[in-house]
Amino acid sequence: MSVLVIIEHDNQNIKNSSLNTITAAKEIDNSVHAVVLGENCSKVSEQVSKCDGIEEVFVADDLIYKNHIAENISPKIVELADKYSHILAPSSTFGKNIMPRVAALLDVAQISDIVSIENKDTFVRPIYAGNANLKLQSTDTKKIITVRTTNFEATKINGGNGKITKIEKNEDPNLSKFVKNELNKSDRPELTAAGIIISGGRGMESGKNFNLLEEIADKLKAAVGASRAAVDAGFVPNDYQVGQTGKVVAPELYIAVGISGAIQHLAGMKDSKIIVAINKDEEAPIFQIADYGIVGDLFKILPELSKEIDKINS
Amino acid sequence: MKILVPVKRVIDYNVKVKVKSDNTGVDLENVKMAMNPFDEIAVEEAVRLKEKKVCDEITAISIGSSKSEETLRTALAVGADKGILVETQEEAQPLEVAKILMEIINKNKPDLVLMGKQAIDDDSNQTGQMLSALLNWPQGTFASKLEVKGKSLNVTREIDGGLETLNMDLPAIITTDLRLNEPRYASLPNIMKAKQKPIEKITPKDLNIEIKQRLKTLKVTEPDKKEAGIKVDSVEELVSKLHNEEKVI
Ligand SMILES: Cc1cc2nc3c(=O)[nH]c(=O)nc-3n(C[C@H](O)[C@H](O)[C@H](O)COP(=O)(O)OP(=O)(O)OC[C@H]3O[C@@H](n4cnc5c(N)ncnc54)[C@H](O)[C@@H]3O)c2cc1C
Ligand SMILES: Nc1ncnc2c1ncn2[C@@H]1O[C@H](COP(=O)(O)O)[C@@H](O)[C@H]1O
Numbered sequence: 001m002s003v004l005v006i007i008e009h010d011n012q013n014i015k016n017s018s019l020n021t022i023t024a025a026k027e028i029d030n031s032v033h034a035v036v037l038g039e040n041c042s043k044v045s046e047q048v049s050k051c052d053g054i055e056e057v058f059v060a061d062d063l064i065y066k067n068h069i070a071e072n073i074s075p076k077i078v079e080l081a082d083k084y085s086h087i088l089a090p091s092s093t094f095g096k097n098i099m100p101r102v103a104a105l106l107d108v109a110q111i112s113d114i115v116s117i118e119n120k121d122t123f124v125r126p127i128y129a130g131n132a133n134l135k136l137q138s139t140d141t142k143k144i145i146t147v148r149t150t151n152f153e154a155t156k157i158n159g160g161n162g163k164i165t166k167i168e169k170n171e172d173p174n175l176s177k178f179v180k181n182e183l184n185k186s187d188r189p190e191l192t193a194a195g196i197i198i199s200g201g202r203g204m205e206s207g208k209n210f211n212l213l214e215e216i217a218d219k220l221k222a223a224v225g226a227s228r229a230a231v232d233a234g235f236v237p238n239d240y241q242v243g244q245t246g247k248v249v250a251p252e253l254y255i256a257v258g259i260s261g262a263i264q265h266l267a268g269m270k271d272s273k274i275i276v277a278i279n280k281d282e283e284a285p286i287f288q289i290a291d292y293g294i295v296g297d298l299f300k301i302l303p304e305l306s307k308e309i310d311k312i313n314s
Numbered sequence: 315m316k317i318l319v320p321v322k323r324v325i326d327y328n329v330k331v332k333v334k335s336d337n338t339g340v341d342l343e344n345v346k347m348a349m350n351p352f353d354e355i356a357v358e359e360a361v362r363l364k365e366k367k368v369c370d371e372i373t374a375i376s377i378g379s380s381k382s383e384e385t386l387r388t389a390l391a392v393g394a395d396k397g398i399l400v401e402t403q404e405e406a407q408p409l410e411v412a413k414i415l416m417e418i419i420n421k422n423k424p425d426l427v428l429m430g431k432q433a434i435d436d437d438s439n440q441t442g443q444m445l446s447a448l449l450n451w452p453q454g455t456f457a458s459k460l461e462v463k464g465k466s467l468n469v470t471r472e473i474d475g476g477l478e479t480l481n482m483d484l485p486a487i488i489t490t491d492l493r494l495n496e497p498r499y500a501s502l503p504n505i506m507k508a509k510q511k512p513i514e515k516i517t518p519k520d521l522n523i524e525i526k527q528r529l530k531t532l533k534v535t536e537p538d539k540k541e542a543g544i545k546v547d548s549v550e551e552l553v554s555k556l557h558n559e560e561k562v563i
Binding site: 092093096099103105111122126128131139175176178182184244253282287312 | 340436492493
């Protein structure tokens with residue numbers, strides 16, 4: 001049986017998270033299908049059909065799917081589920097919101113946040129904030145899975161020639177109504193797809209001081225992240241949070257500034273290739289996982305860092 | 315309005331978790347346990363609704379060993395009115411937890427279920443969504459703000475791109491995120507008073523639910539340890555390493 005991937009998108013473009021999820025699907029089976037539920041989303045289904053390895057894309061285009069309301073989307077996935085042994089979505093807030101509903105409606109367990117695939121029914125996922133890895137075997141006939149995107153490469157949007165099949169919408173369950181959203185627009189790369197991330201913690205002292213990080217981020221084409229303490233204090237919006245209960249990232253370079261390195265923060269960034277820590281406390285736990293550490297006052301170090309980057313950029 | 319708050323007993327978030335040497339799980343012997351932090355936020359939110367007279371009764375429920383009674387007492391000390399302990403020695407996975415909660419809800423008929431978005435032990439982030447699907451109730455997950463207006467609810471959700479607000483009618487399921495509130499500590503007199511509050515004890519069997527391990531644990535291992543690197547003395551040295559040796563900038 002084939003594998004079905006639920007595509008995350010914004011009605012305009014496929015999200016990177018879906019590209020990683022397609023790669024995971026291909027590890028499970030050669031036959032990968034996808035479903036796009038959205039409104040005016042034909043561009044998305046075209047992108048998906050071009051993804052390397054996609055055989056068929058189902059698309060239902062209707063207002064009820066515009067805002068990805070979980071109660072609206074999950075019945076459609078359940079309708080499609082018959083033909084599939086595995087149904088995958090990214091472990092983003094999109095996937096986390098929808099997939100447990102699908103699992104419950106199908107009366108199967110969900111396997112959250114897989115980081116590797118041993119075989120068709122055996123998977124590895126982190127538990128206890130990444131302090132342990134659990135290898136588990138699913139005894140259900142159908143596997144409902146969310147994928148930790150940082151552990152799978154992104155599939156390319158070329159080379160594929162999947163068939164696009166229109167499908168009908170399901171009835172509107174009329175449970176939740178969309179009121180509004182406040183999305184943070186930024187010209188910087190998305191946290192979960194960035195090659196370089198510079199994150200600030202409580203040590204930044206204010207939202208205004210994040211300018212120091214933004215300046216460096218712009219020079220390095222980096223994304224800006226934060227610890228929970230920085231978000232709770234209102235320095236930056238919630239979607240900056242990296243960690244066990246925020247975003248999981250694994251860039252080539254992660255620079256932690258004024259972040260102590262609590263286990264909940266490490267859970268979200270410890271798989272980064274190179275970790276740099278800037279902290280005035282030489283005992284800060286972040287230094288235990290940093291490849292390069294500088295002990296000192298961030299307000300002195302950041303301007304210097306900005307200048308040194310100018311030197312190599314020029 | 316009646317509110318149900320499911321609370322899970324988990325390893326305290328400050329404890330350094332150790333994997334057992336036989337790789338069957340993590341070491342829970344003599345470790346500090348506590349209420350799942352997201353559930354503390356759910357209890358706090360329920361108590362605030364009670365203080366605003368929006369809610370008149372809060373029931374806390376926990377599924378687990380007899381020790382989960384401690385977790386229920388904590389909820390009672392903060393302001394829940396009564397507790398239900400569904401006692402089982404077996405580990406109940408999210409789908410079973412959701413089914414147990416559904417049975418309780420069908421009997422107790424709460425108007426609102428406030429629960430954590432995620433248990434910090436299994437890190438599943440599933441139970442609320444599953445429960446909502448089983449009941450065919452609306453769900454507001456990862457909530458950072460809740461406004462109850464009569465029978466209708468506006469919930470602001472923390473999503474990857476920012477915030478989203480949904481409107482739904484009661485009854486509904488809400489799962490809490492970190493920014494919803496800052497939970498209070500129970501006062502000593504309230505801890506004493508909580509000892510007198512009622513806790514009903516039942517078993518999954520009483521609800522006709524059999525706990526199945528649909529996901530079998532094969533092996534629990536420690537993640538690869540990252541070696542601590544070096545401290546550099548100057549920013550110049552740092553940038554040179556990142557540029558010339560690591561080639562990441
Ligand atoms: C249920 C739960 C979930 C959580 N989820 C997350 C999560 O997803 N992500 C997350 O990050 N946290 C999470 N946390 C919180 C976590 O436990 C820590 O409290 C948090 O990560 C601390 O943030 P911080 O390092 O910025 O602050 P602190 O621990 O206060 O550290 C600040 C650091 O800045 C340094 N500093 C201060 N001033 C300067 C200066 N001038 N120059 C240089 N250094 C300076 C200090 O030495 C210190 O090390 C969670 C906690 C719980 C209970
Ligand atoms: N054994 C349990 N007893 C009571 N509540 C639970 C239990 N397991 C999960 N929950 C609730 O479900 C939420 C999400 O848990 P999970 O889906 O396991 O991450 C928790 O924050 C609790 O509110």
